[in-house]
Amino acid sequence: MEQLLWKLETFLLLLLLLFVQVLGLNDDSRPATEVCSTHTIIPGPKGDEGEKGDPGDMGKQGKTGPMGLKGDKGTIGHMGDQGMIGKMGPIGRKGEKGLKGLPGVSGGKGKAGSVCDCGKYRKVVGQLDINVARLKSSIKFVKNVLAGIRETEEKYYYIVQEEKSYKEALTHCRIRDGILAMPKDEVANAAISDYISQSGFFRVFIGLNDMENEGQFIYADRTPLQNYSNWKEGEPQNESGEEDCVEMLSTGKWNDTECHHTMYFVCEFPKKRE
Numbered sequence: 001m002e003q004l005l006w007k008l009e010t011f012l013l014l015l016l017l018l019f020v021q022v023l024g025l026n027d028d029s030r031p032a033t034e035v036c037s038t039h040t041i042i043p044g045p046k047g048d049e050g051e052k053g054d055p056g057d058m059g060k061q062g063k064t065g066p067m068g069l070k071g072d073k074g075t076i077g078h079m080g081d082q083g084m085i086g087k088m089g090p091i092g093r094k095g096e097k098g099l100k101g102l103p104g105v106s107g108g109k110g111k112a113g114s115v116c117d118c119g120k121y122r123k124v125v126g127q128l129d130i131n132v133a134r135l136k137s138s139i140k141f142v143k144n145v146l147a148g149i150r151e152t153e154e155k156y157y158y159i160v161q162e163e164k165s166y167k168e169a170l171t172h173c174r175i176r177d178g179i180l181a182m183p184k185d186e187v188a189n190a191a192i193s194d195y196i197s198q199s200g201f202f203r204v205f206i207g208l209n210d211m212e213n214e215g216q217f218i219y220a221d222r223t224p225l226q227n228y229s230n231w232k233e234g235e236p237q238n239e240s241g242e243e244d245c246v247e248m249l250s251t252g253k254w255n256d257t258e259c260h261h262t263m264y265f266v267c268e269f270p271k272k273r274e
C-alpha cells in the first residue's frame with residue numbers, strides 16, 4: 001500500500017514537471033527555474049486588452065411607456081365640401097286663386113267649307129233606316145198576329161191596333177199581302193164582330209166604301225155588295241155628305257162614316273188552297 005502511494009506521488013510529480021516544462025517552452029520570458037523553485041501555482045499578470053468585438057444583435061423591443069400628457073388645442077381646420085341635397089319636404093298648403101288672365105287674341109277666319117259628297121251614303125243610310133223600320137213593323141205585326149187572330153174556313157182575320165185613316169188601312173193590309181176585311185156573308189161578319197167585341201173595341205174600318213158612286217157600296221176588291229149586308233138601322237145615311245167609308249161596330253152592324261177618321265182596322269188573309 002505504501003509502495004502504491006509512492007508510485008502515484010512520483011507519477012504526479014513527473015506529470016507536473018512535464019506540464020511546467022511545456023509552459024516554459026511556450027513562454028520564453030519566464031525562467032524555468034522560477035517555476036521549478038517554488039513548486040506553487042500563482043495567477044499570472046493581467047493580459048493585454050483584447051480586440052474590440054463585433055457589434056451584438058439588435059435587442060428586443062421595450063415595453064410600452066405610460067400615457068403622455070394631453071396636447072394643446074389645435075387650430076381651426078379648413079371649410080369642408082358642400083353636403084348632399086336633403087330629402088323632399090311634405091306638400092305645402094294650396095295657394096290662393098290667381099287673378100283671371102287677359103282675354104286671348106281672337107283666332108283667324110276659317111276656310112270656306114267644301115261641298116260634301118255624302119249624298120250616296122245618306123241615301124244608303126236612309127234606305128237602311130227604312131228597312132229597319134219595316135223589319136220592326138213586320139216583327140210587331142207577326143207578334144200581334146200570333147197573339148190574336150181569328151179564322152174561318154176560308155180566311156184569317158186580324159185587327160191591327162193602330163189608328164189609321166181608311167186609305168192608310170187599305171195600304172197597311174195590302175203591303176202584308178192581305179186586304180181590308182170584306183164580310184161578304186154572315187159567317188165572316190160574325191167572326192169579325194166577335195173578334196171586335198172580345199177585344200173590347202167599339203169600331204173598326206172594314207173594306208167597303210162608296211167613294212166612286214154615292215150610295216153604291218163596293219168592297220175593297222171592287223166587287224159590289226151582293227146578297228149580304230148588315231147596316232145598322234138608319235144607315236147608311238150620308239149624314240155629313242162625306243160618309244163614304246164603312247166601320248163595323250162591336251155588334252157587327254155597319255155604319256157609313258168619314259174616310260179621314262182614324263181607327264183600328266181589320267185585315268183579312270186568304271187561306272192557301274191546294
Ligand SMILES: *[C@@H]1O[C@H](CO)[C@@H](O)[C@H](O)[C@H]1NC(C)=O
Pocket residue numbers: 226227
Ligand atoms: C144571291 O142571291 C141570288 C138570288 O137572290 C142567288 O142566286 C145567288 O147565288 C146569291 N149569291 C150569293 C153569293 O149567295
Ligand SMILES: *[C@@H]1O[C@H](CO)[C@@H](O)[C@H](O)[C@H]1NC(C)=O
Pocket residue numbers: 214215237238240241242
Ligand atoms: C150624299 O151627300 C152628298 C154631299 O152632300 C150629296 O151630293 C149626295 O147627293 C148625297 N147622297 C145621298 C144618297 O143622300
Ligand SMILES: *[C@@H]1O[C@H](CO)[C@@H](O)[C@H](O)[C@H]1NC(C)=O
Pocket residue numbers: 232239243249255256257258
Ligand atoms: C155612325 O157614323 C157617324 C159619323 O162618324 C157617327 O156620328 C155616328 O155616331 C155613328 N153611329 C154609331 C151607331 O156609332
Ligand SMILES: [Ca+2]
Pocket residue numbers: 210214215238241242243244245256
Ligand atoms: Ca157616302
Ligand SMILES: [Ca+2]
Pocket residue numbers: 235236237238239243255256257
Ligand atoms: Ca153614317
